[in-house]
Amino acid sequence: MSPFLHLAEHRVQEVALAIMAIVYVTRLIWLFRFRRGRDRQPPTGLPRTNRTKGVLYSMAAVAMPWAMESTRTRPGFYAQFVAFHLAVTANIVLSFVIPYGPGLLESTTLVRLLQIVIGAGFVVGVVRIVRRVRDPIVRRISSPDDYFCIALLTAWFAAGVVAAPNSAANGEMHLIVYFLLTAFFLVYVPFSKISHYLYYPFTRYWLGYTLGYRGVFPVESVRNARAGSRS
Amino acid sequence: MSQAERSHKAAKVLEQLPRKLTRQIVGSLVACVHCGLCTDACHYVLTNPGDPTYAPAYKADRIRKIFKRHIDWTGRFAPWWVGAGSIFTDEDLEELKDISFGKCTNCRRCTINCPMGVDFAVANRMLRGLLVSVGVMPEGVAVVSKDQWEIGNQMGVLKEDYIETLEWLSDELEEEFGDPAARIPIDKPDCDIVYTINPREVKYDPRTISDAARIFYAARERWTMPSDGWDMTNFGLFSGDDALGGIVAHRVYEQVRALRGKKLVMSECGHGYRSTRCEGPNWAGEDIEFEMESSVITMLRYLNEGRIKVDPSKNASSYTFHDSCNNARSCGLYEEPRVLLQMVVGDFREMYPNRAENYCCTGGGGAMSMSEYAPRRLKSAKVKADQLTATGARFVVTSCHNCVDGLTDLIKYYRLDMKVTQLVNLVAQALVVPEK
Numbered sequence: 001m002s003p004f005l006h007l008a009e010h011r012v013q014e015v016a017l018a019i020m021a022i023v024y025v026t027r028l029i030w031l032f033r034f035r036r037g038r039d040r041q042p043p044t045g046l047p048r049t050n051r052t053k054g055v056l057y058s059m060a061a062v063a064m065p066w067a068m069e070s071t072r073t074r075p076g077f078y079a080q081f082v083a084f085h086l087a088v089t090a091n092i093v094l095s096f097v098i099p100y101g102p103g104l105l106e107s108t109t110l111v112r113l114l115q116i117v118i119g120a121g122f123v124v125g126v127v128r129i130v131r132r133v134r135d136p137i138v139r140r141i142s143s144p145d146d147y148f149c150i151a152l153l154t155a156w157f158a159a160g161v162v163a164a165p166n167s168a169a170n171g172e173m174h175l176i177v178y179f180l181l182t183a184f185f186l187v188y189v190p191f192s193k194i195s196h197y198l199y200y201p202f203t204r205y206w207l208g209y210t211l212g213y214r215g216v217f218p219v220e221s222v223r224n225a226r227a228g229s230r231s
Numbered sequence: 232m233s234q235a236e237r238s239h240k241a242a243k244v245l246e247q248l249p250r251k252l253t254r255q256i257v258g259s260l261v262a263c264v265h266c267g268l269c270t271d272a273c274h275y276v277l278t279n280p281g282d283p284t285y286a287p288a289y290k291a292d293r294i295r296k297i298f299k300r301h302i303d304w305t306g307r308f309a310p311w312w313v314g315a316g317s318i319f320t321d322e323d324l325e326e327l328k329d330i331s332f333g334k335c336t337n338c339r340r341c342t343i344n345c346p347m348g349v350d351f352a353v354a355n356r357m358l359r360g361l362l363v364s365v366g367v368m369p370e371g372v373a374v375v376s377k378d379q380w381e382i383g384n385q386m387g388v389l390k391e392d393y394i395e396t397l398e399w400l401s402d403e404l405e406e407e408f409g410d411p412a413a414r415i416p417i418d419k420p421d422c423d424i425v426y427t428i429n430p431r432e433v434k435y436d437p438r439t440i441s442d443a444a445r446i447f448y449a450a451r452e453r454w455t456m457p458s459d460g461w462d463m464t465n466f467g468l469f470s471g472d473d474a475l476g477g478i479v480a481h482r483v484y485e486q487v488r489a490l491r492g493k494k495l496v497m498s499e500c501g502h503g504y505r506s507t508r509c510e511g512p513n514w515a516g517e518d519i520e521f522e523m524e525s526s527v528i529t530m531l532r533y534l535n536e537g538r539i540k541v542d543p544s545k546n547a548s549s550y551t552f553h554d555s556c557n558n559a560r561s562c563g564l565y566e567e568p569r570v571l572l573q574m575v576v577g578d579f580r581e582m583y584p585n586r587a588e589n590y591c592c593t594g595g596g597g598a599m600s601m602s603e604y605a606p607r608r609l610k611s612a613k614v615k616a617d618q619l620t621a622t623g624a625r626f627v628v629t630s631c632h633n634c635v636d637g638l639t640d641l642i643k644y645y646r647l648d649m650k651v652t653q654l655v656n657l658v659a660q661a662l663v664v665p666e667k
Binding site for chain 2: 220
């Protein structure tokens with residue numbers, strides 16, 4: 001391993017992670033400095049609804065494609081969402097396995113699995129770029145950051161597929177590119193819309209907290225409806 | 232354009248923006264990923280498929296870009312990159328008015344369909360409030376708000392007219408039942424129920440008041456109506472004016488306390504129920520010590536307790552139920568009206584989608600008072616018209632006066648063979664009044 005690749009795999013990643021962590025903490029402090037809205041009134045809705053169930057339902061909605069009409073009626077889009085986010089997870093795992101547990105990548109099966117998962121993310125990334133450009137509504141709501149983020153992630157997936165075997169037999173350039181992209185990704189993420197995952201737990205929590213208290217979450221199945229309200 | 236060139240109104244809006252922001256609203260403003268999944272949840276989009284400006288994410292971005300430019304440091308640092316922007320002229324404010332009042336009914340359907348949990352309706356209400364604070368609002372909103380501020384109810388009904396209406400309704404009830412106790416009690420202290428209504432009932436639909444009185448009479452309820460603070464509707468919900476919302480809600484609570492009422496019951500009105508039961512205590516900054524209940528629950532309770540008897544064969548037609556957005560999607564009141572309806576009619580037909588997933592009547596969010604947007608509203612009502620037609624029912628029942636008007640309007644516009652009614656009318660119609 002060349003000193004430069006070692007630097008890219010370790011120190012550069014550590015610095016990038018530190019920057020990301022600092023920006024994230026700052027961002028959360030900023031968010032929590034806004035006053036919190038509160039509900040003074042007693043709860044509404046059926047007794048089977050409450051804040052806790054509302055929060056759990058809201059947080060779990062991402063894993064329940066049947067919960068929202070928007071995902072229930074678009075199984076293909078939901079499948080893309082799953083593939084894309086699994087790829088992100090796999091690529092993050094890969095960025096730690098290569099420097100800290102390279103022995104794991106001696107397993108051809110694991111390497112192939114990572115390549116398939118990350119490769120699927122790459123395909124979805126391409127599909128999403130095309131959708132963002134072609135769909136008039138999505139195009140209209142897109143900012144340069146939206147295009148850059150999806151392009152960045154798609155390129156990072158491609159680099160991940162090539163880097164997964166962790167082989168320097170034909171040179172180190174692909175590994176250097178992968179780790180520099182990873183470092184850039186880590187530094188850029190907190191400033192971009194990719195940081196949505198930082199907000200996700202809070203927005204879903206707050207929505208579930210409110211709509212659970214008000215008897216809306218969990219959304220009632222038409223077939224399982226029962227009455228007996230406290231409101 | 233420089234700061235100095237910004238219009239006075241635009242500067243005021245920006246000055247007030249930080250004070251309007253809560254943690255929850257900020258979360259909704261920073262979390263959108265522009266995935267577009269909210270798009271098809273909106274009835275405006277479904278009826279204007281070629282126009283991106285109706286998309287919830289686009290509409291939300293009109294607020295978001297200002298937030299990013301002035302509050303969020305990513306937009307301060309690189310505004311172009313993240314789509315941040317500002318407002319400078321009164322024309323900019325007019326454009327925001329057109330979007331927040333004219334292209335959204337705050338129905339919250341996009342909210343429950345957002346994977347990120349972005350609550351656009353709450354952010355849109357905040358924007359409306361900012362615009363209203365500088366006098367930028369549809370004429371109808373200004374007129375109704377003024378009436379509610381000055382006269383105490385949103386339709387400008389004078390106290391004398393209100394009392395007179397209750398008196399002649401009482402005369403009719405007394406004659407109908409042959410009992411002086413059948414009159415509508417006004418300002419009677421220490422009652423179990425203080426009943427509040429929508430001023431539309433006094434002005435256009437007094438039958439709903441007398442039907443409620445029939446039910447209270449049959450149930451032998453100890454009830455009263457206040458002579459002041461009787462309007463449980465609240466235009467603050469639609470205009471985004473929290474101060475108006477607080478004072479209107481306070482007037483109602485104050486009357487219940489003055490009369491030493493045990494429970495406040497609100498007639499069938501989606502935004503009234505939400506405003507008085509759910510949002511009012513927050514706007515007024517008051518903790519409420521008495522119970523509050525929708526009349527739907529009250530009527531269902533009477534039936535479950537055997538205090539009233541009904542004969543569903545008296546409602547012999549076919550009926551479907553339309554969920555008010557404020558009741559179902561913001562207060563969880565969607566099951567009880569169905570149970571009650573099925574107790575008083577013989578032929579109930581479910582509408583799809585329903586409950587929290589139902590489509591807006593298209594008259595929500597104060598849209599019925601904004602005549603300049605009526606053509607848009609009626610165009611977007613095609614979604615609701617198709618839903619209604621698919622049920623094959625002759626009557627659509629709803630627990631909301633706003634929805635009654637919205638549905639009546641679209642039924643006329645799309646020439647549907649259908650009528651609108653409310654639960655109170657059907658329960659009263661099906662009542663079996665025991666011999667004295």
